[in-house]
Amino acid sequence: MAACCSVKSGGSPNANSIHSLYDIIFVIAVLVFLTVTGFVLYSVWAFRASKHPVAAQIHGNTKLELGLTAGAAGILVILAVVTFIKLPSIINPPNSDASAASVLSASLTAPTPPSGNKLTICVTGRQFIWRYTYGAGCNKSSWADKLPYSYQEMVVPAGETVDLVIQSSDVIHSWWVPALGGKVDAVPGFTTYTWFKALHANELYHGQCAQLCGREHAFMTALVKVVTPSQYESWLKRQATLISEQNDQVSELRKDLIKKGDLTSSGVF
Amino acid sequence: MSTTDQALRPVPQVLAHEIHKPRETNKWLDWVLTTDHKKIGIMYLVLTFVFFLLGGVEALLMRSQLAVPNNTLISGEHYNELLTLHGTTMIFLFVVPVMAGFGNYFVPLMIGARDMAFPRLNALSFWLLLLGGVVFYASLFWHPPEAGWWSYPPLSSIQYSPSGGQDAWIFLIHLTGISSLVGAINFYVTIVNMRAPGMTWGRMPLFVWSILIYAVLLIIALPVVAAAVTMLLTDRHFGTHWFDPTNHGSPVLWENLFWFFGHPEVYIMILPGFGMISEVLPVFSRKPIFGYKAIAASTIVIAFLATLVWAHHLFTAPMPLVVLGFFMLSSFLIGIPTGVKIFNWTATLWRGSLVMTTSLYWAIGFLIIFLIGGITGIFLAVFPVDWQLNDTYFVVAHFHYVLMGGAVFTIMSGTYYWYPKMTGRLCSERLGKASFWVTFIGFNLTFFVQHALGLSGMPRRIYTYQPGMGWSTYNLISSIGSYILALGILMSMYNFAVSYKKGKISGPDPWKGNTLEWFTTSPPPVNNFDSVPRVRSVEPMRDIRLEVEAQTGVLQKTGGSEQFTRV
Numbered sequence: 120m121a122a123c124c125s126v127k128s129g130g131s132p133n134a135n136s137i138h139s140l141y142d143i144i145f146v147i148a149v150l151v152f153l154t155v156t157g158f159v160l161y162s163v164w165a166f167r168a169s170k171h172p173v174a175a176q177i178h179g180n181t182k183l184e185l186g187l188t189a190g191a192a193g194i195l196v197i198l199a200v201v202t203f204i205k206l207p208s209i210i211n212p213p214n215s216d217a218s219a220a221s222v223l224s225a226s227l228t229a230p231t232p233p234s235g236n237k238l239t240i241c242v243t244g245r246q247f248i249w250r251y252t253y254g255a256g257c258n259k260s261s262w263a264d265k266l267p268y269s270y271q272e273m274v275v276p277a278g279e280t281v282d283l284v285i286q287s288s289d290v291i292h293s294w295w296v297p298a299l300g301g302k303v304d305a306v307p308g309f310t311t312y313t314w315f316k317a318l319h320a321n322e323l324y325h326g327q328c329a330q331l332c333g334r335e336h337a338f339m340t341a342l343v344k345v346v347t348p349s350q351y352e353s354w355l356k357r358q359a360t361l362i363s364e365q366n367d368q369v370s371e372l373r374k375d376l377i378k379k380g381d382l383t384s385s386g387v388f
Numbered sequence: 389m390s391t392t393d394q395a396l397r398p399v400p401q402v403l404a405h406e407i408h409k410p411r412e413t414n415k416w417l418d419w420v421l422t423t424d425h426k427k428i429g430i431m432y433l434v435l436t437f438v439f440f441l442l443g444g445v446e447a448l449l450m451r452s453q454l455a456v457p458n459n460t461l462i463s464g465e466h467y468n469e470l471l472t473l474h475g476t477t478m479i480f481l482f483v484v485p486v487m488a489g490f491g492n493y494f495v496p497l498m499i500g501a502r503d504m505a506f507p508r509l510n511a512l513s514f515w516l517l518l519l520g521g522v523v524f525y526a527s528l529f530w531h532p533p534e535a536g537w538w539s540y541p542p543l544s545s546i547q548y549s550p551s552g553g554q555d556a557w558i559f560l561i562h563l564t565g566i567s568s569l570v571g572a573i574n575f576y577v578t579i580v581n582m583r584a585p586g587m588t589w590g591r592m593p594l595f596v597w598s599i600l601i602y603a604v605l606l607i608i609a610l611p612v613v614a615a616a617v618t619m620l621l622t623d624r625h626f627g628t629h630w631f632d633p634t635n636h637g638s639p640v641l642w643e644n645l646f647w648f649f650g651h652p653e654v655y656i657m658i659l660p661g662f663g664m665i666s667e668v669l670p671v672f673s674r675k676p677i678f679g680y681k682a683i684a685a686s687t688i689v690i691a692f693l694a695t696l697v698w699a700h701h702l703f704t705a706p707m708p709l710v711v712l713g714f715f716m717l718s719s720f721l722i723g724i725p726t727g728v729k730i731f732n733w734t735a736t737l738w739r740g741s742l743v744m745t746t747s748l749y750w751a752i753g754f755l756i757i758f759l760i761g762g763i764t765g766i767f768l769a770v771f772p773v774d775w776q777l778n779d780t781y782f783v784v785a786h787f788h789y790v791l792m793g794g795a796v797f798t799i800m801s802g803t804y805y806w807y808p809k810m811t812g813r814l815c816s817e818r819l820g821k822a823s824f825w826v827t828f829i830g831f832n833l834t835f836f837v838q839h840a841l842g843l844s845g846m847p848r849r850i851y852t853y854q855p856g857m858g859w860s861t862y863n864l865i866s867s868i869g870s871y872i873l874a875l876g877i878l879m880s881m882y883n884f885a886v887s888y889k890k891g892k893i894s895g896p897d898p899w900k901g902n903t904l905e906w907f908t909t910s911p912p913p914v915n916n917f918d919s920v921p922r923v924r925s926v927e928p929m930r931d932i933r934l935e936v937e938a939q940t941g942v943l944q945k946t947g948g949s950e951q952f953t954r955v
Binding site: 123124125126127134136137140141144145148151152155156158159162163166167168171172173174175176177178179180183184187188191192195198199202203205206209210289290291293295297300301302303304306307308309310311325327328329330331332333334335336337 | 640732763771777778843
């Protein structure tokens with residue numbers, strides 16, 4: 120369906136499932152709209168006083184009333200059944216592609232594909248930027264294990280099931296990259312989960328915080344860069360190296376400053 | 389047709405009270421001290437329409453900011469203030485109290501009572517509302533709140549919203565809440581105890597039914613939000629941690645408490661509008677309402693279900709799957725009684741003899757617009773789809789279709805319908821219809837494209853956006869539409885203002901109404917009725933007209949509606 124009239128998708132199987140569910144509802148909705156509007160407009164045209172001077176004094180029709188109520192209920196039953204049929208493909212992550220097995224890590228906390236192979240990325244929202252920590256146990260020991268991290272732009276390998284562990288360190292945010300599936304709130308004090316499996320490498324997906332989080336809410340954007348698994352591995356190594364180099368430089372600088380007396384050892388200027 | 393013709397018409401023979409001379413007193417003080425439900429009703433309507441215009445100006449400022457990408461007209465801070473002011477004003481200072489205004493004026497008249505059950509409490513309701521509005525808008529001079537009308541903590545906590553604006557907002561919720569609660573109890577007692585002889589539950593006008601249910605829902609929902617904002621207040625100033633996640637509190641608790649109130653609030657805002665439509669359609673179709681019992685019953689069912697659907701606002705919050713499933717199904721269920729109403733309204737038009745007055749234009753406009761809002765509600769009820777649509781412009785479009793349709797269009801329809809009763813004069817039909825078309829076109833330009841905006845990924849509440857996102861064209865159309873919409877509304881406001889002095893004299897019953905308010909003069913005397921007739925059906929006025937026709941053999945022309953009928 121055209122871009123104007125359906126939800127975004129294409130990046131991940133769950134987004135595609137939501138798209139097809141949306142399209143089914145859309146078709147039913149258009150039919151209902153045209154039917155009711157048709158009746159209203161026909162009534163206005165055919166029964167205006169100049170054309171139809173004597174009104175029929177009808178008080179009601181119980182059979183018709185019950186019939187239409189049952190009809191409306193029937194449509195809703197169909198929608199509910201379709202939703203529950205589609206639901207597993209939206210909430211249950213599929214297996215990662217076999218070719219991507221080398222960079223996998225395991226997590227104990229969140230929904231997991233049947234094979235158990237997945238990549239965990241922790242997403243932490245704060246005013247007004249997203250932080251991503253890559254690898255196992257990222258929400259517990261990211262500092263101790265010196266896991267690589269990045270801000271705003273997330274890098275992920277194609278073909279792998281990526282499990283997102285979502286938290287917030289200040290106010291409520293909402294993680295949302297439309298082409299990769301639905302949004303999940305990042306609520307301080309809670310951990311929420313979602314997943315995606317990027318279908319195509321060399322794509323850049325745009326996302327944006329969806330819950331009002333303060334004055335610069337409009338600029339709390341997210342980018343997801345999909346690369347091949349081998350590119351991902353080399354990016355991860357480079358990122359880890361860069362971070363440790365930067366950390367070394369900072370601690371050198373800190374030592375110098377303490378030596379000069381500009382900084383106390385507890386970090387106060 | 390000149391106004392002198394009206395006097396020659398042979399109606400209303402049954403009207404006991406012909407002339408009411410106003411007392412010569414201090415006019416200004418009279419309004420301040422009044423306990424007359426009609427004067428209080430008028431004050432409610434005037435005050436809430438002022439807030440409606442204020443809320444509209446705030447909306448126009450936001451639309452102006454969003455007209456083009458990277459606009460610098462309004463900063464993020466002021467944009468957040470505007471969206472908080474707009475939402476809070478429209479909900480707490482316009483739609484809910486404007487319905488109380490109509491209820492105040494017309495419930496006693498429609499049930500054949502001489503005033504509300506507690507006239508002084510009634511005055512208290514109004515003055516508390518005014519006070520709430522003043523306290524809230526006073527924050528403009530210091531620092532308006534900027535956490536939104538839903539005010540989710542921690543953003544609304546003292547740490548992230550240190551200004552007193554947030555406290556002004558809490559104070560507003562309390563003041564307008566007590567105002568509505570006192571008013572709701574008053575409506576309930578009035579409707580239960582003071583109906584005309586013979587007016588059983590099954591003969592009560594549908595507008596009165598809707599105000600009764602409105603009152604019950606207010607009594608159920610308001611204490612919850614009162615508790616919630618009190619907890620927020622103690623969190624902010626007295627060191628409690630109800631909603632503070634760093635001290636074992638839960639922001640999700642606030643979300644649940646707020647929406648337990650917030651969703652019934654939607655029905656509080658639109659059920660009275662439904663009631664007005666149920667009065668307007670049969671009168672101008674010249675035909676009884678189709679399925680009276682079904683409409684009354686569906687109002688009760690909607691109210692019951694309204695208390696069971698709140699968590700569909702929280703589909704993206706941390707919630708177990710079974711809860712999502714429950715609230716999807718309960719939200720589906722509420723579509724059924726709403727569908728019953730739409731069906732009955734359509735069937736009321738069917739094979740009628742439609743007198744195309746301005747009031748009917750707005751009522752039919754409501755049917756189409758509300759239908760769209762109802763249908764997009766089904767999309768949002770399906771929680772996996774909501775994961776994509778929640779907090780986007782699709783939601784903004786959805787609830788403006790519901791609330792502008794269910795409240796603003798019905799209020800317009802009701803105002804054009806009852807204006808002659810309240811003022812004794814008719815509005816300009818030509819200007820009213822022009823206003824309808826401009827509003828209808830402007831409304832759809834503004835909000836229809838917002839569905840597409842949401843689908844293409846634009847979140848709500850962002851004060852600016854980058855070019856190249858595919859949002860710029862839609863936003864420009866929406867902003868242009870908002871100015872057309874505002875023009876349409878202003879045309880009606882001008883119409884109401886000018887017709888007060890210059891409109892044609894309406895006579896007591898210009899539309900051949902069905903209900904008792906048309907039994908008395910326009911405007912009604914202080915005591916409403918000298919004698920209250922015995923009610924024998926849902927349409928007592930029609931019964932009276934037919935009886936007079938049978939006795940006198942003279943067809944009852946009632947001084948107004950004929951001019952709109954070319955038969």
